[in-house]
Each structure stands twice: as structure tokens, then as C-alpha cells.
Amino acid sequence: MDSEPKKDIEVAPALIAVHPYQCSVAVAVGHHLRVFDLLAGSAVSLTDDSAAVPFHTDNIRAIRFGAKGKLFVSAGDDKTVKVWSTESWSCITSVSSEKRVSAVAISDDGTYVCFADKFGLVWVVDLDPPLRDKKPSPLLSHYCSIITSLEFSPDGRFILSADRDFKIRVTCFPEKPLNGAHQIQSFCLGHTEFVSCLAFVQALECPQGLLLSGSGDSTVRLWNVDSGALLDTCEVAIKAGLVESDGKAEEHDHAVTDLCTVLDGLLVAVAIQSLQGIILLSCNVSAKTLSVAKVVLMAGEAFVPTCLGSSPSTGKLWMVTGVSNLPGCNYPALARVRVISGIDVEQEPVVVGDDNIPGGEKLLETLQGNASVDDNTFLAAAEAVKTAMDHLLIKKQYPSANRESRKKCRNDRKLKG
Amino acid sequence: MSETEVNPTISKSTGLPRKRFYRARAHSNPLSDSHFPVSISPSHVDYSLHYPQLFLSSGQADSSKRIQFADVGCGFGGLLISLSTLFPETLMIGMELRDKVTEYVKERISSLRVANPGQYQNVSVVRTNSMKYIPNYFGKGQLSKMFFLFPDPHFKEKNHRRRVISPFLLDEYAYVLEVGGIIYTITDVEELGDWMKSCLENHPMFEALTEKELEADPVVKLLCSATEEGQKVARNGGQTFQAVFRRIVPSNQTS
Ligand SMILES: C[S@@+](CC[C@H](N)C(=O)[O-])C[C@H]1O[C@@H](n2cnc3c(N)ncnc32)[C@H](O)[C@@H]1O
Numbered sequence: 001m002d003s004e005p006k007k008d009i010e011v012a013p014a015l016i017a018v019h020p021y022q023c024s025v026a027v028a029v030g031h032h033l034r035v036f037d038l039l040a041g042s043a044v045s046l047t048d049d050s051a052a053v054p055f056h057t058d059n060i061r062a063i064r065f066g067a068k069g070k071l072f073v074s075a076g077d078d079k080t081v082k083v084w085s086t087e088s089w090s091c092i093t094s095v096s097s098e099k100r101v102s103a104v105a106i107s108d109d110g111t112y113v114c115f116a117d118k119f120g121l122v123w124v125v126d127l128d129p130p131l132r133d134k135k136p137s138p139l140l141s142h143y144c145s146i147i148t149s150l151e152f153s154p155d156g157r158f159i160l161s162a163d164r165d166f167k168i169r170v171t172c173f174p175e176k177p178l179n180g181a182h183q184i185q186s187f188c189l190g191h192t193e194f195v196s197c198l199a200f201v202q203a204l205e206c207p208q209g210l211l212l213s214g215s216g217d218s219t220v221r222l223w224n225v226d227s228g229a230l231l232d233t234c235e236v237a238i239k240a241g242l243v244e245s246d247g248k249a250e251e252h253d254h255a256v257t258d259l260c261t262v263l264d265g266l267l268v269a270v271a272i273q274s275l276q277g278i279i280l281l282s283c284n285v286s287a288k289t290l291s292v293a294k295v296v297l298m299a300g301e302a303f304v305p306t307c308l309g310s311s312p313s314t315g316k317l318w319m320v321t322g323v324s325n326l327p328g329c330n331y332p333a334l335a336r337v338r339v340i341s342g343i344d345v346e347q348e349p350v351v352v353g354d355d356n357i358p359g360g361e362k363l364l365e366t367l368q369g370n371a372s373v374d375d376n377t378f379l380a381a382a383e384a385v386k387t388a389m390d391h392l393l394i395k396k397q398y399p400s401a402n403r404e405s406r407k408k409c410r411n412d413r414k415l416k417g
Numbered sequence: 418m419s420e421t422e423v424n425p426t427i428s429k430s431t432g433l434p435r436k437r438f439y440r441a442r443a444h445s446n447p448l449s450d451s452h453f454p455v456s457i458s459p460s461h462v463d464y465s466l467h468y469p470q471l472f473l474s475s476g477q478a479d480s481s482k483r484i485q486f487a488d489v490g491c492g493f494g495g496l497l498i499s500l501s502t503l504f505p506e507t508l509m510i511g512m513e514l515r516d517k518v519t520e521y522v523k524e525r526i527s528s529l530r531v532a533n534p535g536q537y538q539n540v541s542v543v544r545t546n547s548m549k550y551i552p553n554y555f556g557k558g559q560l561s562k563m564f565f566l567f568p569d570p571h572f573k574e575k576n577h578r579r580r581v582i583s584p585f586l587l588d589e590y591a592y593v594l595e596v597g598g599i600i601y602t603i604t605d606v607e608e609l610g611d612w613m614k615s616c617l618e619n620h621p622m623f624e625a626l627t628e629k630e631l632e633a634d635p636v637v638k639l640l641c642s643a644t645e646e647g648q649k650v651a652r653n654g655g656q657t658f659q660a661v662f663r664r665i666v667p668s669n670q671t672s
Contacts, residue, residue: 141585143548144578165549166457171588175669180584182621183667184592187552189458228557 010077012059013257013306013385014322014335020069022311024086025359027367028060029333030324033074035089036366038359043366046084048091050132056080059324062115066106071127073113075101081115081136083127095125095134105150105159112177114139114159116147122161124177137178140171146393151198154209158185158225162195164393168213170225186228193217194393197258201265203285210285212268214256216393220270220281222290234290236270240279241295255389260308262317262343267293269317269343271305273386278305278319280343296340296349302375303338304382315343316358320367323381329373334381337367453516453544459556467541468508470530484508484555487593488564489547490581494522495644496566498529501540503635507561510554511542519544548579548586555593562636563590565602567646570609582613584620591622594664599626603640603659605650610658621669623662631661 015028024044026035033056035044048054058078065072065086075081081095081104099117106113113125115136120143123136145163152159152173159173159181168188171181193216200209210231211223218237223230237254258271262280268290270279277297281290305319322335339352357363456462462484465472471482486504488497491511500509513519522542529537543554571579582602590600600623602613617623631637641647641657650657 138585140588143586145549165455167552169552180588182588182591184557184588186557187458187592189553192457 010059011326011384011388012061012077012324013389014320014324014381015060015063015307016309016318016320016337017063017065017072018309018311018318019065019086020067020311022314022316022358023069025309025318025337025363025367026063026065026072027320027335027337028063028074028076029322029335031056031058031060031076031078032324032333032369033060033063034335034367034369035072036359036363038363041359041362043362044089046089046091048082048094050082050091050094053078053080054091056082061100061102062104064104064106066110067108068110071106071110071113073104073106073115075104075115077101081113081125083113083125083130092130093125093127093132093134095136097123097136103147103150103161105152107152107173108154108156114150116150116161118146120145120147120163122147122150122159126178138180139177140169140181142167142169148194148196148393149198151200153211153225154200154202155207157208160198160211160225162198162213164194166191166193166195166215166217168195168198168211168223170228186225188213188221188223188225188228188230190221190230190233191215191217191219193255196256196389196393199259199261199268201261201268201283201285203265206285209265210283210288212259212261212283212290214259214270216255216390218254218256218272220256220259220268220290222283222288224288231288232290234281234292236279236281236292237272239292240272240275242272242275255386257306257385257389258308260310260317261312262310263315263345264312266345267343269308269310269340271308271319273389274304274382276302276304278308278317278340280349282345293345294349296351298338298351301338302379303336304379305338306382306385315347316341317343317349321378321382323384326377326381326384329377329380331369331373333369334373334377335368336378337364455545455550456553459552459554459559462554464508467510467543468538470538471508482508483559484510485560486510486562486564487512487551487555487560488566489551490514490565490568491522491542492518492567493645494525494542495648496564496639497522497540497542498525498537499639499643500636501537503639505536505539508539510540512545512547512551512554513542514544514546516544548581551589551593557592558595558598560593561595561598563594563598563600564640565600565613566640566644567604567650568602568609570604570606572608577612580609580612582616584616587616587620587623591620591664596664596666598664599634599636600662600664601636601640601659602661603647603657605655605657607656607658610660614658614660617660617662621667622665624665626661626663634661637661 017026061076063074072084077100079097083093103116116122122139124139125134142163145165149162162168170185172183197214199212202209220234222232260269268281280294282293309318317340343349486509488511568581
């Protein structure tokens with residue numbers, strides 16, 4: 001895609017996912033998938049006797065638990081989607097994709113797994129009956145744009161897909177998804193850079209939920225998915241004091257990288273590039289507004305989270321920072337896990353010390369690996385993740401002379417000969 | 418630009434832009450990334466730029482009128498010019514990927530506006546990749562007609578995803594078309610004609626117009642005669658293959 005020599009190894013951010021009832025926590029770095037059982041207080045050993053290839057062989061790009069917590073999905077650059085039973089932690093289905101996978105979602109009832117490939121196609125797999133190897137069917141497509149996030153609406157009516165072209169598509173999830181999802185409900189348009197993440201907030205007065213999206217434009221936006229109407233925009237980087245309100249040139253430095261609703265959606269945690277901590281937003285569902293409630297900084301440790309996770313109603317936010325294949329680092333799968341607890345509207349959130357973390361030292365050993373590395377390595381890791389993300393998602397405006405030379409170097413032309 | 422200025426790209430005798438100054442590469446790759454501004458959303462489309470006489474002050478639309486016809490891959494704009502006078506009350510726009518071709522159409526429209534005061538105010542053109550940005554220009558159910566006239570054939574199987582009519586893109590067209598809205602396609606490439614027709618036939622939100630309906634629709638007659646490409650095909654005595662379908666409510670939604 002680029003004329004500059006492609007780096008041999010691509011770095012991928014560390015990912016975290018928390019079981020909806022906080023039974024377990026999973027971390028993915030590179031091709032490693034690590035799971036800790038919080039109930040048993042021990043590491044989980046995964047089993048995968050898939051006919052083709054067991055486990056993942058390249059960077060994992062997406063992990064998540066199903067809403068009921070029975071299923072777990074992992075997928076990524078090795079073009080495979082693996083569905084795991086969280087009871088046995090064995091791989092129950094392995095799906096091959098034609099392209100690298102960038103996002104996954106599981107329908108509420110656990111019947112369907114959807115995944116997006118790097119060419120903007122979303123595929124669906126029927127898990128009933130649960131066969132070892134399943135063929136995916138095409139569901140919908142964003143025309144040749146990288147899909148960054150997939151999400152079902154809480155009522156299950158819609159599947160949402162966000163892309164690099166600033167776009168969020170809301171599609172009716174049909175009764176027979178294997179025939180494709182043709183009915184578009186709305187487009188949520190307003191971001192001025194790639195959309196990186198989606199999350200829903202729910203409330204009694206609004207059971208269908210309101211959509212939140214984070215973007216490379218350093219904002220978090222609130223949407224009505226039925227109409228696609230933009231309800232509110234929160235300039236999180238400015239509000240958190242990371243940039244001056246006229247700091248346009250630096251816009252890309254503070255892309256929103258992840259969103260995670262905590263406390264049943266009353267508060268939303270936001271991870272931003274270069275921020276050593278998180279921002280807590282509060283969403284007023286009846287007034288349809290977003291505002292910054294608090295900025296929680298990680299005192300005493302350089303920690304820029306690459307991914308957030310939480311189980312509803314616990315008031316705990318799990319964070320991971322790390323990267324696979326950091327150049328010049330001895331550890332190919334670097335990860336550091338931290339927890340913020342006591343997240344509540346009235347309370348003061350606390351960054352939990354390692355000795356008080358749920359699961360204790362064993363959890364940290366399992367999810368982080370045994371590597372002991374200093375802060376600077378983690379900062380370098382966050383920086384590498386940022387560069388990789390910018391590289392992948394930001395639209396480059398090449399000067400026209402440069403564009404001509406790029407054309408000459410294009411791979412698709414070269415391959416023709 | 419002042420009108421008295423000599424512009425070599427405008428023909429002195431006809432006052433119309435000369436095509437040779439707007440020659441461009443025959444095909445553009447719709448997959449490559451954009452180097453042109455893209456409207457953030459349909460409400461960001463500045464109607465006062467496109468239809469200055471109908472929308473006087475910028476932004477503040479004193480008219481709530483929206484674009485209703487889209488000519489996708491409009492080329493040199495022949496169809497739009499014909500439609501403009503046939504439907505003087507309807508706002509219409511051409512979408513074209515090639516920069517120079519778009520510039521040509523812009524010039525063509527402004528010359529026509531100067532030469533025919535009060536006319537051609539309802540027609541405009543935008544440079545964009547329709548395959549990526551249709552939803553950035555039109556809202557749900559906004560359009561009543563969409564045109565795909567003599568689109569690039571992209572013969573190779575692996576390039577079929579570059580075709581402007583495809584099962585997935587039809588989802589987006591169904592979204593921007595109102596129920597009852599009509600999609601017009603025509604080509605001189607039989608294989609592409611079959612492809613477009615079968616994509617439309619297999620889509621749950623489109624149904625073919627009947628012979629009778631086709632005959633009654635004055636626009637159908639323009640398909641093979643109004644555009645530059647159509648005229649070229651006609652001159653060479655080529656065959657054409659058309660598919661004209663109506664946007665319907667999918668059967669699982671009717672109650
Ligand atoms: C063969 S020409 C036909 C032009 C015109 N409709 C006619 O009948 O004379 C096809 C046109 O579609 C344009 N085109 C191709 N892909 C496009 C895209 N993705 N978005 C907008 N225009 C596109 C091409 O630049 C070209 O001008």
C-alpha cells in the first residue's frame with residue numbers, strides 16, 4: 001500500500017476483554033491469548049484441536065465475550081476467527097476468512113458471530129449447529145474501507161459498523177442474516193477522521209440505548225441510531241487539557257483509541273493516544289448530552305492504555321497497555337494490566353495497586369507474562385501502537401508530485417508483470 | 418473569473434467548454450484513496466454553491482428543497498443537461514470521479530446558465546467517488562431517481578467489485594432512494610447488462626418496471642440518446658442493454 005519499504009513485522013496493540021459477570025479476564029498480545037479465571041483464581045489453559053491450525057499464528061486484532069458470557073471470540077491477522085466456549089475454554093469453531101480480520105461481534109443470543117475483514121466486508125457465521133469448521137456468508141460491505149469496530153445494538157435490532165472513512169453504518173440485523181443485511185437504518189455522519197470505537201449507553205428511559213463513538217478527530221460523539229442524528233460532541237482531548245482549543249495541528253496526537261461503558265452505562269471510560277490515564281465521561285440520557293466527569297491519571301507509572309474492558313455493574317475498569325513485536329525489545333508480547341475501581345457517580349475512583357488487583361499476583365503473571373520491564377518500554381510500546389494506528393487509518397494527503405511517484409511504486413501494478 | 422476574460426478552454430463560437438482541454442485518463446480506479454474534499458454529511462452539502470440562484474445565502478437554506486436526481490458517473494453530463502429542462506423544478510447532481518471531466522461539466526453548466534438566463538439553475542456536479550461517498554451526499558429516501566449510464570465494465574472477475582452496480586452497493590442505493598424511486602441502468606456491454614440486471618433482480622428492495630411503465634416514462638427514452646457515451650454507441654450502431662427498477666419495501670416489512 002505504501003511506497004516506503006513495508007516493515008517486516010507489524011506491531012499490534014495489546015487487547016483486553018472482561019467476562020460480563022467478571023468470571024474471567026482475557027488479554028491478547030501478538031498471537032498470544034491469555035485468560036485468567038477470576039472465580040477459580042487461576043490461569044486458564046486453552047485447548048484447540050482445530051483441524052487446520054490450532055491457536056492463532058499472527059497478531060490478534062479483536063477479542064470479545066458474548067453478552068451472556070458463554071462464548072468468547074478471537075480473530076486477527078492470521079485470517080481466522082476462533083469461537084471458544086468459556087466453560088471448557090476449548091475452541092468450538094474455527095472460521096477461515098479470505099482477508100485479515102479487524103473486528104468481531106456476537107449476537108446477544110449467541111447464535112451469530114460477525115466479523116469484518118480488511119476490505120470492508122462484514123461476514124456472518126451461524127453457530128447453530130456448532131460445527132468445527134464453518135463457512136461465513138457475506139452480510140454487508142463498506143466499500144473498500146477498513147472496518148474498525150462492529151457492535152450489536154442492545155436490543156439486537158441493528159448491527160453497527162464503523163470505518164476509516166469517518167462513517168458509522170447502522171444496518172437492520174435481519175431474521176435470516178445468511179441472506180445478507182440489505183436494509184440500512186441510518187448512517188451516523190459527523191466525525192472528521194477515522195472512527196475507532198463504538199459503545200452503547202443504556203438507561204431505563206432509553207432501553208434501545210444511545211450510541212457513542214470515538215475517533216481520530218479527538219472527539220467522542222453521541223448518536224441516535226434510529227435516525228443517525230448527532231446528539232452531542234465532546235472534544236475530549238481539549239476538555240482533558242491535552243490540547244489547546246486551537247491546537248488543530250496536533251489533532252492526530254490524541255485520537256480516541258477505545259471506549260468502555262462502566263456502571264451500566266452511566267459512565268464511559270475513554271482511552272486517548274498519549275494520555276497516561278483515562279477520561280470518564282458522563283452521559284445524560286434524557287438530556288442527550290455528554291460531559292467530562294473526571295480525568296483519572298496513573299500516578300507513578302507511565303501507562304497509556306491501549307485497550308479497556310469492564311463488566312457491567314462492577315464499577316471496575318480493566319486496562320491494558322502493550323504491544324507485540326516492539327522493535328528493539330526482548331519481549332515479543334509485552335503487556336501490563338491495571339485496574340481502576342470504585343468508579344461511581346459520587347465516589348472517587350482509585351487506581352488499584354498490584355497487590356490489591358483481583359486475582360492478585362497470579363493474574364498479573366498470567367496476563368502480563370513474566371517479563372519485568374521498565375516504564376519507558378511501555379511508553380515506547382504505546383508510541384509504537386499510535387504510529388501503527390495512524391499509519392493504518394489516517395488519510396494521507398499527498399502532494400501531487402509525490403502521488404505520481406507513489407503510483408509508480410504501487411504493488412498492484414508491479415504484480416501485473 | 419470575469420466573463421470578458423479570454424478563456425482558451427471555452428470555444429469562442431459556441432461559448433461552451435472545449436472537450437479537448439478536459440481530456441482525461443479513460444478509467445479511474447475507484448478503489449484508490451481520495452484526494453478531493455468529501456462532504457461530511459448530507460446536511461453539510463452547500464446548496465448555495467451548487468445552485469446559487471436558488472439558494473442565495475450560504476448555509477441558510479431559505480428553501481428546504483433537496484437534490485432528487487443523481488447521475489452516477491455522469492461523464493460529460495449530457496443526461497443532466499437534458500433532464501434539467503425536462504424537470505425544471507427538480508434539483509439534480511452528477512457525480513464524477515475524474516477531476517478534469519468534472520471541471521468540464523462545471524464549465525458546461527455555467528456557460529449554459531449564462532447563455533440561457535433562468536435555465537439550468539437546477540443542475541450541478543460534484544467530484545467524488547460514488548462507491549464510497551453516496552451517503553455523505555444524500556439522506557435516507559432523499560432521491561427519486563438514480564442513473565447509471567454506460568458505467569465502466571471492469572471485465573475481469575477480480576475487478577467485479579469495482580463495478581458501480583453490485584449487490585452491496587445496491588443496499589446503499591436502496592437507502593438513498595425513496596420507496597417508488599427508480600434506478601436506471603444502461604450499457605452497451607452485454608455481460609455488464611446481464612450483471613446489472615441480475616444484481617437488481619436478486620435484491621429484495623428492487624422490482625423491475627413493466628413494459629408499459631417503461632413506455633410511459635419519458636426518461637427511459639433519454640437513456641440511450643442523451644449522454645455522450647450513448648451517442649457514441651448509437652453512432653456505431655451498437656446494441657444496448659437496459660435495466661430499470663423501482664425501489665420497493667422488502668416483503669418481510671409489509672404488514
Ligand atoms: C464510460 S463513462 C460514462 C459516462 C456517462 N454516464 C455517459 O453515459 O456518457 C463512466 C464514467 O463513470 C465515472 N466513474 C467511474 N467510477 C466512478 C465512481 N466510483 N464514482 C464516480 N464516477 C465514476 C468515470 O470517470 C466515467 O466518466
